[in-house]
């Protein structure tokens with residue numbers, strides 16, 4: 551199998567799998583228990599928190615475990631609204647966010663928030679002039695992702711922080727860094743964010759675990775009430791296998807980041823070059839300097855979904871957009887970029903990890919070439935018959 555859908559999820563690293571199994575088999579204690587088995591579990595949670603904190607340039611007290619990117623986004627966005635809605639009702643996000651953010655904003659609108667959705671340019675990068683215009687004294691939250699999951703577009707978070715600073719805005723900045731973690735410079739300082747969401751299964755960790763960075767001194771209401779775990783912020787007995795796996799994944803991504811990026815970029819570049827030289831009428835979507843983990847291509851005159859199924863038959867996994875939207879109609883990201891119907895219909899997303907090789911990319915290009923030619927032949931035969 552050639553797995554090129556790493557933005558949807560990644561294969562867990564063998565050391566992550568080992569860490570998860572160990573907590574199920576041996577270290578199964580409850581971190582709240584006072585005997586040695588419990589203390590060992592508590593130590594494990596502490597060590598995992600330290601690894602996640604290190605990867606984000608944060609301190610361990612600023613990291614809270616969640617069930618993944620979706621919960622981190624919900625906790626951050628709804629938490630800011632609940633705690634600050636008396637200070638202001640304007641909340642701002644972008645048109646290309648993941649549904650985990652966009653649906654929260656939809657919910658906020660129903661709660662009476664004054665929601666502004668910022669447009670993006672033709673490459674999927676947020677319009678900073680629109681942000682300047684939208685920013686009012688009663689803005690309490692700006693939420694912008696770090697890397698777009700469909701195009702790899704990297705958002706200008708530093709400039710956004712500067713805009714907030716120049717406007718002397720008291721708005722909090724939340725960043726959904728689910729796709730940037732381990733790939734781009736993803737830390738509390740470089741992002742300048744007050745809240746950062748990350749997820750385990752996008753970085754070779756387990757599913758159902760993630761973390762939220764909450765800047766020191768910032769107090770959000772608890773998302774879960776109960777036994778007071780996670781300093782009272784997120785109650786519930788800790789997901790020990792998930793936490794152990796996330797800690798290991800974070801440790802590995804910090805240690806291997808540069809090496810992984812070189813391999814990811816090599817795979818992306820080879821595929822891009824192969825498509826450019828071998829396949830006519832293939833258009834790349836997103837900016838030239840996109841994060842190397844994602845390559846979005848439109849094969850004009852073809853249907854991305856048909857390409858997906860044909861590649862699947864040859865053992866190649868790709869997608870036509872985000873995993874969450876793959877069953878819905880069209881891509882809200884490509885639509886927001888103003889792309890034509892033909893370009894949206896023919897779009898395929900390839901997303902890479904360090905395990906992908908350049909040899910694999912050559913095979914993918916040959917399969918793509920065959921499929922694209924077959925679809926175009928079929929289409930012109932239908933056209934001829936229709937005439």
Ligand SMILES: Cc1ncc(COP(=O)(O)O)c(C=O)c1O
Pocket residue numbers: 557558617618619620621623648650695697698699726728729749750751758760872873874
């Ligand atoms: C940008 C982004 N945010 C949030 C999520 C949701 O993360 P999770 O699957 O961990 O809930 C995803 C998952 O695809 C994502 O790509």
